[in-house]
Amino acid sequence: MPVPQAPADIASRLSTWYRATARDLPWRRPQFHEEFGAWGVLVSEFMLQQTPVTRVIPHLEAWLERWPTPTTMAAASTADVVQQWANLGYPRRALWLHRAAVEITARHSGAVPRDIESLLALSGIGDYTARAVAVFAYGDRHPVVDTNTRRVLARAIEGRAQPAPPSRRDLELMASLLPDTVEEAAEFNAAAMELGATVCTSRAPRCDVCPLAHECAWLGAGRPDTGDGRRRQATYEGSDRQARGAVLRLLRDVAPEGAPLPSVLPDWPDQRQRDRAIDSLIADGLAEADGATLFLPADDASEVLLCSVSQHGEFDPAAHLQLGEHAAEVHLDGTDRHPQSLRDVTVRRPADRVHRDLELTRREL
């Protein structure tokens, strides 16, 4: 399907509106960029993926105060990272961010890469985040399309109430609207997101204050119900996600030293769901069990190091040094102290051991 024709001045209208009304958010301030650079943008984008802005801001500040660079975070333990993620939700993001920090430290000497291909090669980074970092941290000219932008484009240009499922066409449409200069292109990307977040919202678009009201195809057609093909998010209440959150909260806030397995949510209404939650947290690397105790992951730096080693198929002595104490997790198989390839390195995999222990424990209980 061809990309639809958009009104010629949509970018300049949106950008003018953005300059006058944009929210003052930490990652938009020059000082934030001076202090944390692309790392700050990367962390903020990880957190914003599925969490509202107001909840992200205090967590982001605390996070960057503790780990102001990828290298400082690479040296942190997994337990510290999960602990610090607190109640931001979808905690796998914390593990991915940690892994990305280790990969940046090992592969890019601690500097967040600039090109989209290298960004996409990092753990937990998809097309949106890679583009957002390239544009908002480095000022490059790329289309950036998030949920809010897709909704604005669907309504203003295509006359639909809600966007179709994500596709490359979104990027093509946004690319066709981008102003020529890098500064204006970055501003337009931010402006489209801002409009979707604050005015053209999913449930209650405020067309009366919208800068695109005159040319909006959906408003012009009388805001018809054109259907909604979006996937519904499962209800949180009673879900496995809720059980996982409850287990993690216990480990984080009540029993940071570990909790005996029988004491983990003993009154949870569905004990099979409780078991599933524990199993899945362990499988994701967010918890470990040793004997009859469940605890936050002691340290999976060995597994992370495996990623950095396998990326190039060679052991990187620099990564070895930068990971400091974690290097002790790597055992060398009958070689000298400078292994040359992955074949020379045996990495202890805590998750494997943990799974086995948990199964034994379950049988004993």
Ligand code: SF4
């Ligand atoms: S006029 Fe209404 S529907 Fe159209 S872009 Fe603006 S807020 Fe969205």
